[in-house]
Each structure stands twice: as C-alpha cells, then as structure tokens.
Amino acid sequence: MESCLKDQIGAVLLPGDVFTFIKTETISLTDTSKAEKIICGPGLRRNGDDVVVCKSGVLRHKHPNLYWVDSQQRRYVPVKGESVIGIITTKSGDVFKVDVGGSEQASLSYLAFEGATKRNRPNVQVGDLVYAQFLIANKDMEPELVCIDSSGRANGLGVFGAGGLLFKVSLGLVRRLLAPQNEIVKDLEKLYPCELVVGMNGRLWARAATVQKTLIVANLLESSENMTAQQRRTLFKRVADGNL
Amino acid sequence: MAGLELLSDQGYRLDGRKATELRKVQARMGVFAQADGSAYIEQGNTKALAVVYGPHEMRGSRSRTLHDRAVINCQYSMATFSTAERKRRPHGDRKSTEMSLHLKQTFEAAVMTQLYPRSQIDIYVKVLQADGGNYSVCVNAATLAVIDAGIPMRDYVCACTVGFVDETPLADLCFAEESGGGSSLALALLPRGGQIALLQMDARLHQDHLEALMEAAMTACKGVSKVLDEVVRQHLQEVSVLTGE
Amino acid sequence: MRDTPLSNCERDFLLKAIEEKKRLDGRQTYDYRNIKITFGTDYGCCFVDLGKTRVMAQVSCELVTPKESRPNEGIMFFNLELSPMASPAFELGRSSELLVKLNRQLERCLRNSKCIDTESLCVVSGEKVWQIRVDVHMLNHDGNLMDATSIAAIAALSHFKRPDVGIQGDEVTVYSPEERDPIALSIYHMPICVSFSFFQQGTYLLVDPCEREERVMDGLLMIAMNKHREICSIQSSGGIMLLKEQVLRCSKIASVKVSEITDLITKALENDKKARKEGRKCGFAESMPQERITALKTYETSVEMTDLTKQASDIVESAHARAEIALSPVLPAPGMGQVGTGLQNAWGLEDEDDEDDDDDEDGDEPEVTIVAEKRGNKEKRERPVVIISDSEEEEVVILNPESS
Numbered sequence: 001m002e003s004c005l006k007d008q009i010g011a012v013l014l015p016g017d018v019f020t021f022i023k024t025e026t027i028s029l030t031d032t033s034k035a036e037k038i039i040c041g042p043g044l045r046r047n048g049d050d051v052v053v054c055k056s057g058v059l060r061h062k063h064p065n066l067y068w069v070d071s072q073q074r075r076y077v078p079v080k081g082e083s084v085i086g087i088i089t090t091k092s093g094d095v096f097k098v099d100v101g102g103s104e105q106a107s108l109s110y111l112a113f114e115g116a117t118k119r120n121r122p123n124v125q126v127g128d129l130v131y132a133q134f135l136i137a138n139k140d141m142e143p144e145l146v147c148i149d150s151s152g153r154a155n156g157l158g159v160f161g162a163g164g165l166l167f168k169v170s171l172g173l174v175r176r177l178l179a180p181q182n183e184i185v186k187d188l189e190k191l192y193p194c195e196l197v198v199g200m201n202g203r204l205w206a207r208a209a210t211v212q213k214t215l216i217v218a219n220l221l222e223s224s225e226n227m228t229a230q231q232r233r234t235l236f237k238r239v240a241d242g243n244l
Numbered sequence: 245m246a247g248l249e250l251l252s253d254q255g256y257r258l259d260g261r262k263a264t265e266l267r268k269v270q271a272r273m274g275v276f277a278q279a280d281g282s283a284y285i286e287q288g289n290t291k292a293l294a295v296v297y298g299p300h301e302m303r304g305s306r307s308r309t310l311h312d313r314a315v316i317n318c319q320y321s322m323a324t325f326s327t328a329e330r331k332r333r334p335h336g337d338r339k340s341t342e343m344s345l346h347l348k349q350t351f352e353a354a355v356m357t358q359l360y361p362r363s364q365i366d367i368y369v370k371v372l373q374a375d376g377g378n379y380s381v382c383v384n385a386a387t388l389a390v391i392d393a394g395i396p397m398r399d400y401v402c403a404c405t406v407g408f409v410d411e412t413p414l415a416d417l418c419f420a421e422e423s424g425g426g427s428s429l430a431l432a433l434l435p436r437g438g439q440i441a442l443l444q445m446d447a448r449l450h451q452d453h454l455e456a457l458m459e460a461a462m463t464a465c466k467g468v469s470k471v472l473d474e475v476v477r478q479h480l481q482e483v484s485v486l487t488g489e
Numbered sequence: 490m491r492d493t494p495l496s497n498c499e500r501d502f503l504l505k506a507i508e509e510k511k512r513l514d515g516r517q518t519y520d521y522r523n524i525k526i527t528f529g530t531d532y533g534c535c536f537v538d539l540g541k542t543r544v545m546a547q548v549s550c551e552l553v554t555p556k557e558s559r560p561n562e563g564i565m566f567f568n569l570e571l572s573p574m575a576s577p578a579f580e581l582g583r584s585s586e587l588l589v590k591l592n593r594q595l596e597r598c599l600r601n602s603k604c605i606d607t608e609s610l611c612v613v614s615g616e617k618v619w620q621i622r623v624d625v626h627m628l629n630h631d632g633n634l635m636d637a638t639s640i641a642a643i644a645a646l647s648h649f650k651r652p653d654v655g656i657q658g659d660e661v662t663v664y665s666p667e668e669r670d671p672i673a674l675s676i677y678h679m680p681i682c683v684s685f686s687f688f689q690q691g692t693y694l695l696v697d698p699c700e701r702e703e704r705v706m707d708g709l710l711m712i713a714m715n716k717h718r719e720i721c722s723i724q725s726s727g728g729i730m731l732l733k734e735q736v737l738r739c740s741k742i743a744s745v746k747v748s749e750i751t752d753l754i755t756k757a758l759e760n761d762k763k764a765r766k767e768g769r770k771c772g773f774a775e776s777m778p779q780e781r782i783t784a785l786k787t788y789e790t791s792v793e794m795t796d797l798t799k800q801a802s803d804i805v806e807s808a809h810a811r812a813e814i815a816l817s818p819v820l821p822a823p824g825m826g827q828v829g830t831g832l833q834n835a836w837g838l839e840d841e842d843d844e845d846d847d848d849d850e851d852g853d854e855p856e857v858t859i860v861a862e863k864r865g866n867k868e869k870r871e872r873p874v875v876i877i878s879d880s881e882e883e884e885v886v887i888l889n890p891e892s893s
Contacts, residue, residue, distance in 0.1 A: 046510075099493060129496050129497075135747070166496055205498075211509050213500070214502070215515070251621055345590060353730060439731065443725040443731065444724040445720065446597050448715075449720045450718060451740055452718075458733050458737075462733065
C-alpha cells in the first residue's frame with residue numbers, strides 16, 4: 001500500500017478515494033514481507049484495512065512514513081500544540097475566554113502567563129490579542145490555551161499587538177508561511193523590516209515602521225494567497241521599486 | 245385639502261402663524277409619582293407624554309450590558325386615538341421602531357452614560373395627539389423627563405421640524421403642512437454647542453436650499469430651548485418652595 | 490452565530506490609519522470601491538457589487554386594490570432581507586435594528602421622493618392598481634449595505650418592465666409578455682444613497698466605509714440625492730454630534746458621487762438593452778466569470794506607497810489608468826465589459842492583486858493619453874463597464890496556449 005500512496009504524492013485526491021491494503025499478488029520468496037506502518041495525517045482516515053481520503057487536496061509525504069492531504073480551508077479547528085492568535089472576549093473569574101475562530105471559545109487561565117501568581121495577575125484587557133498554544137484541544141472538551149511552555153517560560157507567547165494590524169487569511173497560506181524555508185517570508189524580508197506574528201488559525205498580525213508600510217505588508221500577504229510564485233515575485237519587485 | 249395654501253401672500257400660514265413662528269408650548273414636569281422622571285408637553289395641538297426610569301439594573305438580556313456605559317432603551321408609541329383614523333398598531337410597526345431607534349440615538353449622545361456603567365435607563369414616550377412634528381415633540385418631552393429624573397446631561401436636547409415652501413423655511417410644522425408634500429427636516433440640537441444630535445429629512449429639496457433650511461431649524465431649536473429652560477426653572481422654583489428652601 | 494470580536498489593536502490601528510488618511514485597501518478618503526452592476530435574465534433583477542459587498546434586488550408586480558386614501562395611485566412596497574449568508578452577525582427571522590433602519594431608509598429614499606410615477610400604475614381607479622414590490626437581499630456584507638441597496642433598487646426598478654393591460658369596459662386583461670411587449674416604469678429621477686462615516690467625534694470623514702471601518706466608526710450620515718442635485722433624504726445615525734458645516738460639505742461631496750454613479754447605472758442599463766436586442770445571452774449566469782478560483786475578486790486600487798511629492802502621485806494615477814484601459818472593451822455579457830476574461834491575458838503583465846498597487850511611477854511609463862482621466866478613482870467608477878477581469882487567480886487557472 002505504501003507504494004500506491006507513494007505514487008500519488010503530489011496528486012490531487014478527492015474524498016472517497018480509497019487505498020486498500022492489498023497483499024502483494026506475487027509472494028516473493030526472497031523478500032520478507034515487512035509490516036508497513038503508515039502514519040495518517042489530516043485528511044486521511046483509517047477504515048479497517050483501508051485508508052480513505054476524506055478531504056480534497058494534494059497528497060504530501062514526509063519521510064519516513066507520514067502522509068497527509070494538504071487541503072484548503074478557512075475555518076480553524078483547534079489542534080493540540082498549535083500556536084494561535086486569539087482575541088480576549090471576557091474576563092470571568094480566574095479564566096479568560098478567548099476567541100480563536102473555532103466552533104467555541106477557548107479558555108485561558110490567568111495563571112498560565114509567565115510570572116503570574118494568584119497575587120500577581122497579568123495585565124490583560126478585553127479585546128487584547130494573545131499568542132497562545134493549545135494545551136487541550138479535542139472534539140469532546142472545551143479547548144484550553146496557555147501562554148507559557150512546559151518549563152514555565154513565555155517563549156514568545158503572551159499578549160501583544162500594539163500598533164500593528166490583524167487580518168485574516170486562509171489556513172493554507174498560513175501553513176505555507178510557517179514552512180521552514182518559504183519564499184514568501186524571504187521576499188518580504190528583503191522588502192522592509194517588519195514584525196510578523198502567524199497564528200495557525202488563519203490570523204496574521206503585521207507591523208512595520210509606518211502605517212503605510214504596515215498596510216502594504218498586510219495587502220501583499222493577503223494577495224499572495226492565490227498567486228503563483230512568479231506573479232508574487234514580480235509583485236514584490238514592483239513594490240520594492242515603487243518604494244525607492 | 246387642495247387649494248389651501250400653505251403660505252399665503254402676506255406670509256401667513258394655515259394657522260395664522262408667520263413663517264418662523266413656533267407653536268405655543270406648554271409643558272409640565274413631574275406628572276407621575278411612580279416614575280423617576282416624567283413630563284408632559286403640548287406644542288400646538290401635538291401632545292406627548294414622556295416617562296423615564298433609571299438608571300436601574302439591566303433587565304432582560306444580561307448580555308447587552310455595557311461594561312463602561314449605561315444602555316439607553318427607548319420606546320416610542322402613538323396612542324390609538326392620536327391620529328384622525330384609529331391606529332391599529334400603536335407600536336411594533338416599522339415607523340415606531342425607527343422612531344425609537346432615533347430617540348435612543350439622540351439621547352445616547354446627550355446623556356452622560358459613562359457615569360452609570362452596567363445599568364439601564366428607560367425612556368418611554370407616548371404621543372397622545374399627533375398634529376405634526378411628532379418626533380420633535382417627543383424629543384422635547386423626553387428631555388424634560390430626563391431632567392426631571394435628575395440624570396446628568398450634556399445640554400438640553402431640543403428638536404424642531406421645519407419645512408420648505410415657496411422658498412421660505414417654515415418652522416414647527418403642523419400635520420397639514422407636513423403632509424402637504426413639501427420637504428420636512430427634523431433636527432435635534434444641543435443648543436449651547438450648536439451640535440446636531442440627529443438630522444432627518446424626507447422628500448426632495450434642492451441642495452442649495454439645504455443651508456437655509458438648516459439655519460432655520462437651528463434657530464427654531466434655540467427658540468424651543470429657551471421655552472424649555474423657562475419651564476424647568478419654573479418647576480424648580482415650585483419644588484423648592486414646597487421643600488421650603 | 491457570533492461574529493469575531495474586534496480587538497483593541499485593530500481598532501487603534503484603524504483609527505491611527507484614518508488619522509493619517511490611509512484606508513485599509515488603499516483608497517482615498519472620498520473614494521468609492523468598484524461598483525459592478527449586472528442584470529439577470531428576467532426584467533427587474535439586478536446584482537450590485539460594491540467592492541466585496543454584494544446585493545441583489547428583484548422587482549415584481551401584481552394587481553391589487555388601491556389604498557382608500559389614494560384611489561388612483563399605485564403602491565410601492567419595499568422589503569429588505571438580511572440573511573445570515575451575508576454575515577455571521579445576522580440572524581434569520583429576527584428583525585434587528587439594522588434591518589429596520591435599512592428598510593426605513595430605503596422606503597424614505599425611494600417612496601417619499603416620488604421617483605416613480607405612481608399615477609401611471611393605476612389601471613382602474615379605485616379598484617385595480619399595480620403594486621410594485623422591490624425585494625432586496627444581502628448576499629455578502631463587507632460594509633456600506635445602504636448604498637449598495639439603493640443602487641440595486643433603483644437599477645432594478647429602471648430595468649423592470651410590467652405587463653401591458655387592456656381595458657374593455659369593465660374587463661381588465663393582462664397581456665403576457667408574448668402577446669404584447671411589457672412596458673417599463675416611468676421613473677422621474679434616480680435617488681442614490683451616499684454614506685459618510687465619522688470618526689473621532691466627527692473630525693475625520695470617510696465615504697463608503699468597509700466592514701472594519703464600520704465597526705470602529707462613531708456614526709453614519711446617509712444622504713440620498715439625485716443627479717439634479719436634489720436631496721431626497723438625509724439621515725444621521727449613531728449618536729454623533731454634527732456641525733452644520735460638516736453636513737453641507739457632505740452634501741457637496743454626495744452630489745459629485747451621485748452623478749458618477751448615475752452615469753454608471755445608465756451605462757449598465759444601455760449595455761443590457763443592447764445585449765438583449767442583439768440576442769446575446771444575458772443574465773446572471775453569464776456575468777459570473779468562468780474559470781476562477783473564487784468568485785470574489787477585488788480590483789486594484791492605487792496605493793500611495795512612497796512619500797514622494799504630489800508630482801509622483803500624479804504620475805502614479807495616470808500610470809494606473811494605463812493598466813486599466815489598455816485594450817478595447819469587449820462586451821460578452823450585458824452590464825459589463827470585460828477585458829481579457831477567460832481569454833488570453835493579453836497583457837503579459839501579471840497580476841491583479843488585491844489592492845495592491847502599482848505605483849511604480851518611475852518604472853512604468855505613464856500613458857499620457859489617459860491623463861485625461863483626472864483622478865485614479867474616476868476610472869474605478871467606469872471600470873465596471875470596462876471590467877478588467879483581473880483577479881490574481883487569472884494566470885493560475887488559464888492553462889491555455891498563450892497565457893503569461
């Protein structure tokens with residue numbers, strides 16, 4: 001089965017496509033049949049002995065045996081461990097309610113900030129932006145966020161946002177931006193110095209030296225969603241030229 | 245009503261007023277004992293009653309509480325006997341809802357709501373006899389009621405409806421003039437600063453006449469504010485005499 | 490459904506940007522977004538796109554008994570629907586404040602201004618008159634629903650044709666469109682609503698607010714005017730304090746905008762009429778661009794990207810013009826002209842990106858011929874008729890021969 005999955009890497013799959021685990025027709029006497037282990041990522045589900053595709057998209061592969069379907073989506077579903085940008089909606093008791101764009105609001109305890117104790121409460125207001133990580137995120141429970149990592153340090157998480165602009169993009173673009181050596185960020189670096197916070201829930205926050213530059217960065221990112229690399233490069237170049 | 249001129253050659257209107265004259269205003273404050281503030285006003289033949297409750301705890305939807313201001317809740321209704329034909333739906337129809345929204349908007353601008361966070365102020369206005377300028381009379385009545393209730397405001401809110409006939413602005417329209425087909429502009433003003441809290445105009449008016457009409461409206465509102473001021477002072481005097489100060 | 494709350498940083502940023510006279514999508518303070526008007530196959534169906542805000546209006550008629558107070562006038566009925574399709578904040582069935590406000594404003598703008606000759610709608614005085622019903626549906630809410638609604642309503646009314654009636658004695662026969670040609674309504678003038686939003690207690694003013702700007706605004710002033718500079722309705726909402734000078738200034742700006750928009754509507758109507766006469770296919774399905782990744786596309790707006798002087802920005806605007814009106818318009822569908830849609834992208838230039846501009850003044854040589862267009866925004870107005878089917882996806886999808 002792995003071989004038929006391997007063939008399809010980079011191909012577009014539709015929901016309902018099945019990869020059955022067929023035993024090899026000819027039993028090779030020399031090779032020992034090894035038990036193949038495949039890790040199914042998002043978009044693939046196991047159905048008995050078959051792997052069924054349930055989202056439409058392109059099949060991707062990561063060595064050694066991780067497969068997933070790269071699909072496009074706008075609405076976010078909380079996943080444990082992902083870092084997202086949330087907006088504080090209410091302060092009730094010891095817990096903040098945070099809107100992350102999912103089906104329900106996540107809770108964020110006030111103790112989950114660096115240096116916060118019962119006496120020393122964090123300075124968080126309704127309407128602030130927080131960059132936080134999911135501690136609990138499954139379909140049966142209310143999602144929980146934290147702003148510290150396992151060792152108790154903030155490590156980039158926490159309240160932020162003064163002076164920048166928050167805007168929404170699709171999840172696919174966000175994943176592209178977070179890829180290790182992606183070109184969009186490289187091109188953007190060459191353009192202006194700017195700060196960028198990428199939330200996996202499709203929210204981006206940008207800040208540059210002036211309001212005008214921030215607006216340009218925001219618009220560039222929003223529009224690079226549907227452009228080919230070539231178009232994007234030309235656009236960035238035009239912006240860079242225009243700025244000189 | 246065909247053939248009746250809204251403005252005669254000598255400059256007299258249907259009821260004998262001149263173009264810039266307001267109707268006779270009579271008002272009383274503190275009409276009801278139950279409410280926190282109440283007022284009754286008669287402007288010509290238009291009679292309106294306003295009652296204010298508040299600031300009190302949010303009732304109904306808790307979710308609409310504002311954490312830094314009071315919520316103003318207005319209801320405008322017309323008595324079924326207020327118009328020539330009996331009104332089927334005194335409130336709940338589109339026009340009344342729209343008027344309620346406008347009243348709310350006007351008073352949100354004038355009342356100092358930041359002093360009462362997480363509370364609610366109710367303003368109920370009822371038109372007992374409608375003879376033109378309903379909205380304006382309601383605003384005037386509500387202003388008096390809010391003052392009677394002791395809720396702090398930035399300034400009086402005075403309103404007046406003006407119309408435009410034969411190149412002349414007519415102040416304080418009556419029903420016949422309103423439905424006569426000319427344009428009518430309702431303006432709610434805070435007289436001291438000259439700030440307009442609400443501006444509403446229907447029917448066609450050429451752009452060039454807008455300024456003249458607005459000027460006339462503002463002057464009329466200032467006239468109304470003087471009258472209301474008188475009423476308030478007189479009421480205060482009566483009350484202070486009773487309390488023996 | 491709950492709408493995403495507005496964070497403090499967005500609010501601060503928007504207000505700061507407005508203070509510096511910069512808008513999110515690069516428009517100037519008095520600019521409208523692109524307006525695109527398309528008509529459906531039936532008479533009286535109209536779609537209006539104001540940037541991403543999308544609104545549909547449909548006019549229908551039926552014979553009813555007239556009101557007792559006005560026995561020889563027809564009846565106009567307006568109905569607005571805010572469906573949750575348009576925005577997660579709208580809930581079906583519940584009449585919210587916004588719905589009442591929009592409904593009343595539409596009624597006042599169109600009915601009280603007497604833009605339609607209601608007496609011509611009378612068939613038998615006192616017994617049968619035409620009731621014209623305008624239904625407007627919001628399809629996508631990206632700010633400024635009122636303007637889009639008024640444009641859609643008046644365009645639909647101008648497009649509508651009612652069946653012909655014949656009266657023989659006491660009998661009234663309504664002829665179907667096959668028997669006798671339907672008759673258009675007699676419209677005296679076209680009132681268009683222009684919305685102004687105020688920020689920072691009335692210090693800053695923007696025309697045509699988009700959804701985010703609407704969220705941070707203090708209040709709104711809606712002025713409905715027609716081409717002849719007659720004001721049909723003014724309504725201020727939102728509890729702002731206005732000064733007389735502000736209102737007068739707004740009315741002057743409104744008169745300019747209204748004449749531009751009225752020209753647009755008339756042009757769209759003419760295009761549609763021509764298309765129908767020539768027997769070409771018309772209708773909404775035709776107006777949807779084929780081979781697009783998403784149906785929502787936005788057009789370029791020039792963003793002043795540099796801090797150069799006025800000179801540079803003038804060149805910019807004319808350069809921008811060139812990009813738009815490069816080819817002669819092709820009219821595949823009524824109500825709009827397209828340049829290069831679905832066909833080869835004859836420019837060789839890449840893209841249209843959203844609201845990102847091309848102000849590479851120095852780079853592109855401005856087409857001096859187009860300098861006749863005074864301001865960049867002028868073209869945007871005409872654009873819908875000469876639409877550049879630009880959307881960033883264009884190149885990606887068109888795998889045809891030439892392509893870029």
